[in-house]
Amino acid sequence: MTNRPETWHYGLVAKWWSEFNQGGHEIAYFQKYVEHGQPALDVACGTGRLLIPYIRAGFDVDGCDVSSDMIALCREKMERDGLSTNLFVQPMHDLDPPRTYRTIFVCGGFGLGSTREQDIEALGRFFENLEPGGTLVLDNENPYSPGYPWRSWRKEEGDELPRPAKPLADAERRRGSDGAEYALESRLLDLDPLEQFATYEMRAGMWRNGELVQEEEHALRINFYFKNELLVLLERAGFTDIIVHGDHREEAPTRDSDFLVFVAKKR
Numbered sequence: 001m002t003n004r005p006e007t008w009h010y011g012l013v014a015k016w017w018s019e020f021n022q023g024g025h026e027i028a029y030f031q032k033y034v035e036h037g038q039p040a041l042d043v044a045c046g047t048g049r050l051l052i053p054y055i056r057a058g059f060d061v062d063g064c065d066v067s068s069d070m071i072a073l074c075r076e077k078m079e080r081d082g083l084s085t086n087l088f089v090q091p092m093h094d095l096d097p098p099r100t101y102r103t104i105f106v107c108g109g110f111g112l113g114s115t116r117e118q119d120i121e122a123l124g125r126f127f128e129n130l131e132p133g134g135t136l137v138l139d140n141e142n143p144y145s146p147g148y149p150w151r152s153w154r155k156e157e158g159d160e161l162p163r164p165a166k167p168l169a170d171a172e173r174r175r176g177s178d179g180a181e182y183a184l185e186s187r188l189l190d191l192d193p194l195e196q197f198a199t200y201e202m203r204a205g206m207w208r209n210g211e212l213v214q215e216e217e218h219a220l221r222i223n224f225y226f227k228n229e230l231l232v233l234l235e236r237a238g239f240t241d242i243i244v245h246g247d248h249r250e251e252a253p254t255r256d257s258d259f260l261v262f263v264a265k266k267r
């Protein structure tokens, strides 16, 4: 693995995010922390699903992401709406923002494309770049959530990987604002239960007038973290007073929670 995280959020995949990934209950959840702690930094902000509504509401929030394509599309959307903020391209393990923050939050970005060492480095960077008294709000999808291939942790199912490739032409297409049609098709290539990471492949296509005019293939590594493991890593990074919420609600998680959110303080 290179020093540059291996994510699929480029080209047509970035375009898909920008066109179709809007809204979501996470926006209101993270907003409460932004309201009470500015300036804030949206790490792995993508095309601005959370960031843009916060800027529109007048909050002082910067955004960063490893993907220059996601940042370019985020900037384009903001400019279209006459909005602006500090946007910068940086992997979270090399986070070096222009100022320190009262809140740093990460929604759907931790453990993507990176090594575990880089993830630990990223937690250290979050700590370093928070002001004393500041808060980190970091979500993580549980490895056994329905969104992840839990069965493939077992040897019998793991031996059947990689999963077969499905024709991109059969994937559901969606029409973008530019009139083109887009489709994504992903498959699990490998899952290493010892080192707790999976590798996926994503194929993306764009059609104009029914004709495939662009096709891309990307890879993504996802590191899996369990609750108690992340608690230890956060403590090791220097965080204290750590609260865990379930599924982006201000409630304790249960065994049925798919997502956990770690709210951690820098004293």
Ligand SMILES: C[S@@+](CC[C@H](N)C(=O)[O-])C[C@H]1O[C@@H](n2cnc3c(N)ncnc32)[C@H](O)[C@@H]1O
Residues within 6 Å of the ligand: 005, 007, 009, 021, 043, 044, 045, 046, 047, 048, 049, 050, 064, 065, 066, 067, 070, 090, 091, 092, 093, 106, 107, 108, 109, 112, 113, 114
């Ligand atoms: C699932 S998207 C989430 C985007 C946004 N936070 C949202 O909720 O709409 C994941 C984002 O993480 C970014 N990303 C992946 N690995 C990263 C890393 N190591 N450092 C910074 N950003 C990363 C991707 O480029 C992508 O924009």
